[in-house]
Amino acid sequence: MKNFFKNLGPGILISAAFIGPGTVTICSVAGVNFGYSLLWALLISVFACIILQEMSARLGLISGKGLSDCIREEIKNPFLRIFTLFLIFSAIVIGNAAYEAGNITGAVLGVESVFSTINFNLGALRLNIWSLLIGGVAFILLFLGSYKKLEKIFIALVLLMSVAFILTAILTLPDISEILKGFIPGSFDAGLLTIIALVGTTVVPYNLFLHASLVSEKWSGPEYIGSVRKELVFSLLLGGIVSMAIVVCAAAAQIDKIEDAGDLAKGLEPLFGNSATIFLGVGLLAAGITSSVTAPLAAAYVVQGCLGWKKGMQSKRFRAVWMSVIILGVLFSSLGIKPVEIIQFAQIANGIVLPVIAIFLFWIVNQRSVLGENRNNLFQNILGFIVIILAIFLGVKSILNVIQNF
Known part of the structure; x- marks a missing residue:
């Protein structure tokens, strides 16, 4: 058991990355509108x-x-390489800069569900203090520049987030038999867009880049493949349980409409008291902080790989990328700006890039020249093919959804 916890790391960061404020909000919407179904x-x-x-x-x-x-x-092929790298750069770097504001704002909602809003005026500008503080925390965590330090901090934050959301779900005293019925697929029509959002917020393009880079930082050699898989499955199943706990919380909240996770905290308080609101606020704060660190970190790894920079978190160019993403996120969040056009562009780019990256990943892990005997076997290829079809479907639907909203 001690050895297992010693091997925790990259998978925990991936789990932390997909359970951000966006996931909390989408899971809340699913719970409020469709219960456990x-x-x-x-x-x-x-x-x-x-x-x-x-x-x-x-x-x-x-x-x-x-x-x-x-x-x-x-x-x-030079043209195909440049086009693919441009697409990746657009979706991940520009997209993460836009989504960083949402990550920081989500953490702010967690704080403000327990404490009051604090603003101060800087000339004509009105800034949110909590946004600046949370952006500062993300900055400090990344400036530490050590993967091992980040790993330990994230394990603590993910455990805190998991306990907070799961305890909140337990406080709602859910009907276990109704929860079990929710794992049986029912009608697809009512919640098709919500289904797409639930899958899309879990299968995140930038995590595919982040995970490969983080694993290469921690381990080296095929003898660790068992440890990598165990750690990955444990971490992502934990993340899935946390997402399901949020759905359970939202299903219990007697509210008609939800726009963000802050509404969920308000909806739970009259029913389950101040403790539920505090647990949810702590979970949302932890989710916001972890995502506000992993998004700029992933962007930096992507730029590093696309441009062929030398590896290392201490690199000035590597730091310049994540600093830029955090600064943009803090500005958008603290000023209350909603960069709708940028986010719409990022959604379209992500809709294209998820199946593209899934296909390239599928192709690369079948190359003997890259993975040797550890390339995909037949069973892994069948599973991968099914996921790629799902990714293409999600991509097309998300693009059409954004275009319809223009």
Whole structure:
């Protein structure tokens, strides 16, 4: 058991990355609008995530490189390579800069569900103090520059977040038989967009890049493949349980409409008292902080791989990328700006890039020249093919959804 906890790390960071404020909000919407009936969609999304992340982790372990490095090196056609890297850069770097504001704002909602809003005026500008403080925390955590330190901090934050959300769900005293019925697929029509959102918020494109890079930082060599898989499955199943706990909380909250996770905290307080609100606020704060660190970290790894920079978190260029993402996120969040056009562009780019990256990852993990005997077997290819079809469907639907909203 001691050895197992020693091996925790990359998978925990991936779990922390997909349970951000966006996931909390989408799971809350699913619970409020559809009760427990979409729990099956979450379960499928977790298994799809495990399949893709295992390929990414195995790539990082055996090759010792990040996914963007491998894409840059393996695509020989110059035009296709430049186009693919541009698409990745657009979706991950620009997208993460836009979503960083949401991550920081989500953490702020967690604080403000327990404490009051604090603003101060800077000339004509009105800034939110909590946004600045949370952005500062993310900055300090990344400036430490050590993967091992980040790993320990994230294990603590994920455990805190898990305990907070699961305890909140227990406080709502849910009907276990109704929860079990939620794992049986029912009508797809009522919650199709919510189903797409639930899967899309769990199977995150930037996590495929982040995981390969993090695994290459922690381990090296095929002898660790068992440890990598155990740690990955444990971490992502824990993340899935946390997401399901949020759905359970939201199903218990007697509210008609929800726009963000802050509404969920308000809805729980009259029913289950101040303790439920505090637990939810702590969980949301931890979710916001972890995502506000992993998003800029992933962006930095992607740029590093796309441009062929030398590896190392201490690199000035590496730091410049994540600093830029955090600064933009803090500005958008503290000023209350909603960069709708940028987020819409990022959603379209992510809708295209998820199936594209899934296909390239699938192709690379089948290359003997890259993974040797550890390339995909027939069973892994069948599972991977099914997930790619799902990713294409999600991509097309998300693009159409954004276009319809213009």
